[in-house]
Amino acid sequence: MAIRIFITGGTFDKEYNELTGQLYFNDSHLPEMLDLGRNLVPVEVRTLMMVDSLEMTDDDRSLIAEHCRKSKEDKIIITHGTDTMSDTARLLAGGVTGKTIVLTGAMIPYKFGSSDGLFNLGSAMAFVQTLSHGVYVVMNGRCFNADNVRKNKETGVFEELEK
Amino acid sequence: MAIRIFITGGTFDKEYNELTGQLYFNDSHLPEMLDLGRNLVPVEVRTLMMVDSLEMTDDDRSLIAEHCRKSKEDKIIITHGTDTMSDTARLLAGGVTGKTIVLTGAMIPYKFGSSDGLFNLGSAMAFVQTLSHGVYVVMNGRCFNADNVRKNKETGVFEELEK
Amino acid sequence: MAIRIFITGGTFDKEYNELTGQLYFNDSHLPEMLDLGRNLVPVEVRTLMMVDSLEMTDDDRSLIAEHCRKSKEDKIIITHGTDTMSDTARLLAGGVTGKTIVLTGAMIPYKFGSSDGLFNLGSAMAFVQTLSHGVYVVMNGRCFNADNVRKNKETGVFEELEK
Amino acid sequence: MAIRIFITGGTFDKEYNELTGQLYFNDSHLPEMLDLGRNLVPVEVRTLMMVDSLEMTDDDRSLIAEHCRKSKEDKIIITHGTDTMSDTARLLAGGVTGKTIVLTGAMIPYKFGSSDGLFNLGSAMAFVQTLSHGVYVVMNGRCFNADNVRKNKETGVFEELEK
Numbered sequence: 001m002a003i004r005i006f007i008t009g010g011t012f013d014k015e016y017n018e019l020t021g022q023l024y025f026n027d028s029h030l031p032e033m034l035d036l037g038r039n040l041v042p043v044e045v046r047t048l049m050m051v052d053s054l055e056m057t058d059d060d061r062s063l064i065a066e067h068c069r070k071s072k073e074d075k076i077i078i079t080h081g082t083d084t085m086s087d088t089a090r091l092l093a094g095g096v097t098g099k100t101i102v103l104t105g106a107m108i109p110y111k112f113g114s115s116d117g118l119f120n121l122g123s124a125m126a127f128v129q130t131l132s133h134g135v136y137v138v139m140n141g142r143c144f145n146a147d148n149v150r151k152n153k154e155t156g157v158f159e160e161l162e163k
Numbered sequence: 164m165a166i167r168i169f170i171t172g173g174t175f176d177k178e179y180n181e182l183t184g185q186l187y188f189n190d191s192h193l194p195e196m197l198d199l200g201r202n203l204v205p206v207e208v209r210t211l212m213m214v215d216s217l218e219m220t221d222d223d224r225s226l227i228a229e230h231c232r233k234s235k236e237d238k239i240i241i242t243h244g245t246d247t248m249s250d251t252a253r254l255l256a257g258g259v260t261g262k263t264i265v266l267t268g269a270m271i272p273y274k275f276g277s278s279d280g281l282f283n284l285g286s287a288m289a290f291v292q293t294l295s296h297g298v299y300v301v302m303n304g305r306c307f308n309a310d311n312v313r314k315n316k317e318t319g320v321f322e323e324l325e326k
Numbered sequence: 327m328a329i330r331i332f333i334t335g336g337t338f339d340k341e342y343n344e345l346t347g348q349l350y351f352n353d354s355h356l357p358e359m360l361d362l363g364r365n366l367v368p369v370e371v372r373t374l375m376m377v378d379s380l381e382m383t384d385d386d387r388s389l390i391a392e393h394c395r396k397s398k399e400d401k402i403i404i405t406h407g408t409d410t411m412s413d414t415a416r417l418l419a420g421g422v423t424g425k426t427i428v429l430t431g432a433m434i435p436y437k438f439g440s441s442d443g444l445f446n447l448g449s450a451m452a453f454v455q456t457l458s459h460g461v462y463v464v465m466n467g468r469c470f471n472a473d474n475v476r477k478n479k480e481t482g483v484f485e486e487l488e489k
Numbered sequence: 490m491a492i493r494i495f496i497t498g499g500t501f502d503k504e505y506n507e508l509t510g511q512l513y514f515n516d517s518h519l520p521e522m523l524d525l526g527r528n529l530v531p532v533e534v535r536t537l538m539m540v541d542s543l544e545m546t547d548d549d550r551s552l553i554a555e556h557c558r559k560s561k562e563d564k565i566i567i568t569h570g571t572d573t574m575s576d577t578a579r580l581l582a583g584g585v586t587g588k589t590i591v592l593t594g595a596m597i598p599y600k601f602g603s604s605d606g607l608f609n610l611g612s613a614m615a616f617v618q619t620l621s622h623g624v625y626v627v628m629n630g631r632c633f634n635a636d637n638v639r640k641n642k643e644t645g646v647f648e649e650l651e652k
Contacts, residue, residue, distance in 0.1 A: 037282025040303035119200025122285025130293040140203035141288040363608025366629035445526025448611025456619040466529035467614040
């Protein structure tokens with residue numbers, strides 16, 4: 001069965017608007033990234049929203065959870081902004097069962113050349129295929145359980161709550 | 164414990180020699196790629212050779228196996244040319260036990276911008292952390308057992324021997 | 327004699343701050359770009375400021391003019407944000423004589439992979455070597471006289487005042 | 490009037506064949522490069538051949554000269570392999586009059602990320618618009634007369650015959 005990918009925005013997909021000089025969201029680069037990585041694992045991609053995760057609302061998170069529950073695929077990757085990725089992971093851990101859900105993202109926009117997104121996407125594809133049911137955050141080659149992860153605001157790095 | 168990475172060359176590390184117009188091997192780009200991917204999993208990297216896998220000899224493969232056997236780390240990634248990756252995987256499967264070994268590579272050189280190498284490296288990092296002992300080939304987001312994989316010479320794609 | 331290059335900031339040099347998710351200025355990428363372009367024309371590079379050209383003040387422009395006047399090199403390239411590039415060009419045309427001054431910039435940050443900056447820099451290097459004394463704006467492969475150019479705010483493209 | 494661009498191949502346009510691991514020519518990247526550079530100077534592009542300049546024959550060079558003579562545009566850019574660029578330039582200088590012809594190329598393939606091609610193309614666009622009739626070689630931000638240039642085989646750099 002295919003792997004389900006839900007797109008929610010985040011740094012992954014930020015682009016540069018040359019008229020305003022601002023970063024913004026247009027279409028997702030995920031299909032392009034999967035092509036670049038020459039991914040051959042069957043995937044079903046759906047964009048749920050395109051937002052900065054700092055602006056993600058409770059309603060947005062409910063929508064994500066609802067889509068995870070209804071997904072007929074039991075392996076799910078969610079691309080997500082890093083700032084509140086841990087929050088969404090915890091909410092999903094409390095509300096979705098019987099599925100392997102991996103949240104991943106990027107510190108640098110994919111279009112910004114030096115993106116960590118392609119590496120993270122490769123990791124997410126592998127972890128979602130091998131981990132047992134549960135909700136996980138995958139960044140920097142590492143995998144965290146949803147109930148034991150936070151983004152360190154000062155270093156920008158994900159870490160366990162207790163070490 | 165750290166993940167051991169052995170570098171053997173392959174398309175991953177091919178560069179363009181601007182004086183001769185030929186592709187060649189210089190230093191490995193693996194450390195640069197791990198930085199780009201912002202990998203934070205501890206790794207120990209060692210270059211065993213820098214060869215096109217079509218030119219890899221029996222002695223070369225024995226050397227790789229010997230290093231795998233002696234490695235104190237039980238999680239090992241080997242970057243390898245794709246043409247004979249399956250052969251090396253089978254030899255290692257027959258000669259190394261008690262370790263998780265993942266061979267990976269790239270269809271396009273990393274320096275050629277559109278490389279699949281970063282995606283594969285991300286996948287390899289994840290698979291090597293989660294799979295049980297054994298030898299595996301990781302390409303295109305997929306993971307194959309060493310005894311059931313070949314590179315299709317016409318399509319350039321890895322596939323199971325029997326489907 | 328070397329070509330003098332003054333750096334003032336602009337889109338050319340914007341980078342992505344991964345902690346804040348904002349664009350910002352750090353060091354200039356100009357030396358890196360000249361290396362990438364394998365430039366062999368002798369240059370003397372000096373950073374005068376690192377600002378978005380919308381925030382450039384009259385004092386900033388006076389400083390640029392002063393440096394142009396004092397420069398012992400008579401061929402000068404100025405990297406500059408596009409929004410007020412025409413304004414600075416006109417001020418320099420009124421205040422500096424006996425020199426060939428070329429202002430150039432980019433619509434997309436250099437670090438954003440798809441930058442037009444390298445192309446513009448190549449054009450600027452060529453125009454500054456061949457044009458007679460005066461002040462020019464170089465963008466999109468085109469060269470405009472300082473007294474007959476504006477940036478069309480809607481299209482983001484430089485054009486003559488009267489056609 | 491538009492600038493005429495003739496494509497003849499060279500390092501500019503080399504691509505990586507992932508099945509054979511060899512470099513080869515497919516379609517030219519010139520239109521893509523002009524887009525990337527956001528060129529707005531009208532151009533007419535025609536591919537005359539796609540060859541490594543070491544394999545360019547006398548007939549090939551005659552064909553290029555013939556097209557230059559017949560071109561109704563008097564500003565012509567020729568993309569060309571660097572190894573015999575000086576030879577072709579000299580032949581054109583002896584056989585085409587009343588036109589400004591600029592030959593340019595790259596040391597690194599455009600698709601190899603770190604290409605000098607975009608910088609050279611920007612320079613060529615500028616030089617062809619400003620130089621008087623004659624034949625020129627444009628590389629590294631520099632412009633050489635056809636009768637006083639050679640590629641130094643050891644350094645890979647273009648230089649004057651006599652300094």
